Amino acid sequence: MNDSDLKPYEIAIPQHDVDDLRDRIQRTRWPSDLPETGWARGVPVEYLRDLAGYWAKEFDWRRVEARLNRLQQGITTVEGQRIHFVHARSPRGDATPLLMTHGWPSSPFEFTDVFGPLTDPDAHGAPGAPAFHVVAPGIPGYGFSTPLHGMGWGNLFRVAQAWAELMHRLGYDSYAAHGTDVGSGVALLLPMVDPGHVVGVHLTGTNPAMPFGPPLPLDGLTGTDRLRAERFNAYQANGLGYLHMQATRPQTLAYSLTDSPVGQLAWIAEKFREWTDPTRDLPDDAVGRDRILTQVSIAWFTASGGSSAHSTYEGMQVYREMAAASGDDSGSPADEESAVPSGVAVFAADNTIRAVMDPDGRIGHWSEFDRGGHFPAMETPDLLMQDIREFVGSLR
Numbered sequence: 001m002n003d004s005d006l007k008p009y010e011i012a013i014p015q016h017d018v019d020d021l022r023d024r025i026q027r028t029r030w031p032s033d034l035p036e037t038g039w040a041r042g043v044p045v046e047y048l049r050d051l052a053g054y055w056a057k058e059f060d061w062r063r064v065e066a067r068l069n070r071l072q073q074g075i076t077t078v079e080g081q082r083i084h085f086v087h088a089r090s091p092r093g094d095a096t097p098l099l100m101t102h103g104w105p106s107s108p109f110e111f112t113d114v115f116g117p118l119t120d121p122d123a124h125g126a127p128g129a130p131a132f133h134v135v136a137p138g139i140p141g142y143g144f145s146t147p148l149h150g151m152g153w154g155n156l157f158r159v160a161q162a163w164a165e166l167m168h169r170l171g172y173d174s175y176a177a178h179g180t181d182v183g184s185g186v187a188l189l190l191p192m193v194d195p196g197h198v199v200g201v202h203l204t205g206t207n208p209a210m211p212f213g214p215p216l217p218l219d220g221l222t223g224t225d226r227l228r229a230e231r232f233n234a235y236q237a238n239g240l241g242y243l244h245m246q247a248t249r250p251q252t253l254a255y256s257l258t259d260s261p262v263g264q265l266a267w268i269a270e271k272f273r274e275w276t277d278p279t280r281d282l283p284d285d286a287v288g289r290d291r292i293l294t295q296v297s298i299a300w301f302t303a304s305g306g307s308s309a310h311s312t313y314e315g316m317q318v319y320r321e322m323a324a325a326s327g328d329d330s331g332s333p334a335d336e337e338s339a340v341p342s343g344v345a346v347f348a349a350d351n352t353i354r355a356v357m358d359p360d361g362r363i364g365h366w367s368e369f370d371r372g373g374h375f376p377a378m379e380t381p382d383l384l385m386q387d388i389r390e391f392v393g394s395l396r
Contacts, residue, residue: 006169009073009084011065011144013301018061021261021300025056028262039273043266047282051269051289052262059293068109068294075144076169078162081153084108084144085137085166090119092131096199096392097172099163099190100136103181103205104308105268106375107143107298108136110180113381118388130389135175137166139182141307143298148307154314156185157193164194173197176392180205181374182315191340200341200395202365202388205374208232208356210319211240216356224368225353232351239274242267246312254306257299264305268296275374277348287378341365343391347380349373365391 033045072087086108089095098118102110111134121129138145140153140162152158163186167175176199179187184203191198208216208229215236216229245253256263269283269292276286283292299305343365346352350373354366367387372380 004076004169006074006076009075009144010069011073013061013065017301021297022056024261025052028052028260039270043270043273048262048266048269051284051293052265054289055261055265055293055296059290059297061297064290064294064297068112071112071115076166078165079149079158081140081149081162082145082147083137083140083162083166085135086111086115087170088115088119088134088136090131090133092120092122095119095131095133097167097175098132098134098388098392099167099175099177099187100134101163101177101179101183101186102136102139102142103179103183103374104142104312105271105299106181106295108138109143109294109298110375111136111377114377114385117381117385121389126385126389130393132176132388132392133172135167135170135172137163139186139308139311141311142304143302146302146304146307148310151310151314154311154316155318156182156189156315157318160186160189160193163190164197167194167197174199176200176202176395178202178204178388180376182312185315188342195339198340200343200392202343202345202391204345204347204376204384205350206344206346206352206357208351208353211236211243212316212320216353221353221355225355228351228353229356235351242271243312243316246309247316248313250306250309250313253309257305257309258303261296261300264300265296267305268292268299272375275349276379277371277373279348279371286373287375291378341391341395343367343387345369345376345384345387347372347374347376347383365394 030045038044074087075082075084100111102108115134117124117126118132118134121131139159141148174197177187177190184206187201187203191201215233218226218229221229257267272283272287272292276283280286342363344363346368348369348371369383372383376384
């Protein structure tokens with residue numbers, strides 16, 4: 001396949017790999033569990049045993065695979081790197097192309113529940129709402145955008161350049177961009193790497209500062225903003241174990257994530273518990289077991305736990321170099337002034353604070369919601385779609 005080719009893609013995991021996954025889960029060597037520690041020291045054994053048992057005996061990968069394959073998918077290569085993407089076209093002639101970028105630990109299928117309503121609102125209870133041609137690529141090193149073709153794909157500038165090339169190949173000259181988590185960084189860079197083609201940028205899953213920066217000062221913050229700042233500072237102090245590992249020793253971590261499905265499950269399930277709606281006690285309550293296990297299964301079958309960790313390592317290296325050069329390690333996403341309109345949606349579990357992220361009021365569209373969290377397309381797809389529609393509608 002030439003680099004410029006676009007080729008249809010269908011997921012087809014070999015049955016041997018499905019059987020091997022179930023066998024490995026059933027042969028797990030479980031650690032002991034200290035009583036009464038709950039989630040304070042990580043995922044409790046009792047919870048993970050139950051979830052792993054469901055994964056091995058009740059979760060139906062073939063049913064999930066068939067559902068995902070109902071989505072139009074493709075692959076292409078950019079600079080030698082395989083890029084997998086979902087391309088959901090709208091039947092509406094006035095649809096706006098929308099490029100959606102997922103975060104960690106996820107894949108383009110994070111957006112599965114919103115593809116239909118965004119592309120065909122008339123058939124999903126929102127007649128007359130803005131419609132979109134949705135393109136959702138997988139970040140190199142994640143899911144089916146593997147294996148990594150050499151180093152350097154953790155640099156978000158390079159990812160944004162690849163996305164611009166993908167949109168060009170698909171025939172979209174003008175488009176809006178949405179990103180969440182690390183995908184928000186890609187979305188912010190798109191107007192810089194593809195000037196004149198990006199009409200607006202919509203973000204979720206942002207942080208008020210970079211995790212390795214200084215704690216947020218609490219002076220002057222009240223109400224929800226103060227609560228979010230306190231929560232962010234607690235996250236810096238106690239919640240960065242996963243990031244330190246991925247940002248410093250991704251190869252050492254890769255052996256566990258590639259060889260142990262329960263290790264991969266714990267690595268991801270913990271984040272679904274910590275980053276989802278705070279009113280939900282378990283990640284199952286926030287997004288449902290099958291959604292969690294879909295993402296974990298994709299990571300397992302593609303062995304992308306390690307390669308996505310390598311992307312994190314490289315991304316943090318770039319961040320440190322830029323911070324050292326500028327003398328500023330706050331890393332607020334709004335530090336990069338965009339030449340296009342921007343919008344931010346903040347959900348209940350998010351720590352984003354407008355006074356910190358947007359002190360000069362450059363962001364024209366700002367929404368805050370009292371439910372949902374870091375995975376809004378899975379937790380609160382209704383709120384996410386409403387906000388995207390309102391933001392893009394305001395650009396017309």
